Amino acid sequence: MRELLPLSLLGGILGLDVVCFPQMMISRPLVGATVAGAFVGDTITGLLVGVTLELIALATLPFGASRYPEWGSAAVVGGAIAAALRTQAAGSITVGVLATLATAWVGGWTLVKLRQWNAWLAGRKRGALEAGARGAVVGLQLGGLTSDLLRAMALTALAYGLLFPVSNAAVHLWTFSQPLSRAVTVGAASAVAAAAAWTIFHSARGARWYFAGGLVIGLLILAFR
Amino acid sequence: MTAAARSYPAPDPTPRVSALTWLSVFVRTLAIQGSWNYETLLGNGVGFALEPVLRQLPGGIHTDAFKSAMARESAYFNAHPYLASVAVGALARAELSGVPPERIERFRTAICGPLGSVGDRLVWAGWLPLSSLVALVAFGLGAQPLAVVLTFILMYNVGHFGLRIWGLYVGWTRGLAVASALGNPVLRNGPAYIARAAAAVAGIAIPLAAARVVGSDGLLLDGALASAALIAVGLVRVHGRVEGWKLVLVLIAVFALVSVIR
Numbered sequence: 001m002r003e004l005l006p007l008s009l010l011g012g013i014l015g016l017d018v019v020c021f022p023q024m025m026i027s028r029p030l031v032g033a034t035v036a037g038a039f040v041g042d043t044i045t046g047l048l049v050g051v052t053l054e055l056i057a058l059a060t061l062p063f064g065a066s067r068y069p070e071w072g073s074a075a076v077v078g079g080a081i082a083a084a085l086r087t088q089a090a091g092s093i094t095v096g097v098l099a100t101l102a103t104a105w106v107g108g109w110t111l112v113k114l115r116q117w118n119a120w121l122a123g124r125k126r127g128a129l130e131a132g133a134r135g136a137v138v139g140l141q142l143g144g145l146t147s148d149l150l151r152a153m154a155l156t157a158l159a160y161g162l163l164f165p166v167s168n169a170a171v172h173l174w175t176f177s178q179p180l181s182r183a184v185t186v187g188a189a190s191a192v193a194a195a196a197a198w199t200i201f202h203s204a205r206g207a208r209w210y211f212a213g214g215l216v217i218g219l220l221i222l223a224f225r
Numbered sequence: 226m227t228a229a230a231r232s233y234p235a236p237d238p239t240p241r242v243s244a245l246t247w248l249s250v251f252v253r254t255l256a257i258q259g260s261w262n263y264e265t266l267l268g269n270g271v272g273f274a275l276e277p278v279l280r281q282l283p284g285g286i287h288t289d290a291f292k293s294a295m296a297r298e299s300a301y302f303n304a305h306p307y308l309a310s311v312a313v314g315a316l317a318r319a320e321l322s323g324v325p326p327e328r329i330e331r332f333r334t335a336i337c338g339p340l341g342s343v344g345d346r347l348v349w350a351g352w353l354p355l356s357s358l359v360a361l362v363a364f365g366l367g368a369q370p371l372a373v374v375l376t377f378i379l380m381y382n383v384g385h386f387g388l389r390i391w392g393l394y395v396g397w398t399r400g401l402a403v404a405s406a407l408g409n410p411v412l413r414n415g416p417a418y419i420a421r422a423a424a425a426v427a428g429i430a431i432p433l434a435a436a437r438v439v440g441s442d443g444l445l446l447d448g449a450l451a452s453a454a455l456i457a458v459g460l461v462r463v464h465g466r467v468e469g470w471k472l473v474l475v476l477i478a479v480f481a482l483v484s485v486i487r
Contacts, residue, residue, distance in 0.1 A: 132292030144260030214428020
């Protein structure tokens, strides 16, 4: 558990990126899980978890006030768990994806709470904000940023601390083979990606034919290599 | 002319702002959602981003003009976070030019909807998934982890930072007449082109990415892709009633449980 503090820092930074700063999308699971995997010593395992999650994340777009999974901190937790359990390869990817999804769900809830917390802070400063007090505006912004960083750090530390022992026990009792485990996990993720592609793009004229054309190209590449 | 308008100086068509101030404004726009909440949404972030510019109002930060502008600019505002920079640039120009407050407030109200809907279609439902899918294709074709991650980050952020910088520039140069810039062909037609490109790339990316994760077992890959197609059809048919990621969570949790206890 020596990695807990640095991982929580990484989770804090990536969690902050989801909404508050700088929204460069380094919080996407493709990035977060890969970096976390590299951090723990197995970049490839982190990448495999990240790719699987990225397929799922295509369905969750961060529109305005909607509630969505918080992928930044969660991807760090899942990528790090999978990479740390790489010696038990059969279930490590599946367990990493599962840990990320569970953390992302809770993370989405913490984002809602953060927004309520920010509203409470703004309410307390309402008089000063309406008077145009520079300190109140800057203070509220910095307070929100700091709260989000601390939220994401705490979430990462708590989720990793709780889920790593459970995941460790699970992969040691794992009975399915590695190829089957990966096929089931990425198959489920691919279903979400395909449904998301349809949902997001079908309103563009001809998009279904572009998708079908792409699919043919993808399958041909697979067939001929 | 109203009393409120009379208290402001005559409009100056070319206010000057230093490069350092613009840098400060730009960095602050990156944190425009820093105190996002359900009451003022990103209103406080707009005031925070504009604060370095507002310091240049005659008399500086201790005047009524500065405080009125800060209060006005920190009130409720909603937009896509990247395209909010269009409003920030326009509002900076308006405040330094002494545009009457009621005109500024009308502009703030009117610009929210367009900046939100254009940004959502262009970025969240367009550029983000496209960048993500291109990186997944790179992965599926065998790219190394660093290349996959950099493909995504670089591609996405060319669009991201480009949009923010363009927004500030066009907002500043056009002021409150910036709404016409939202008719830019990239903003108007871009989402449809990006959607088509993303649909094609999605078709390529999904089987390739799945194949590399599964490995060399062709039978398992075929089964995974066939199952994925069936589940995807089901998800599309129940659209809105079942969230895909939650369904995956349940499916994988059941699979893991069976693997552990059998």
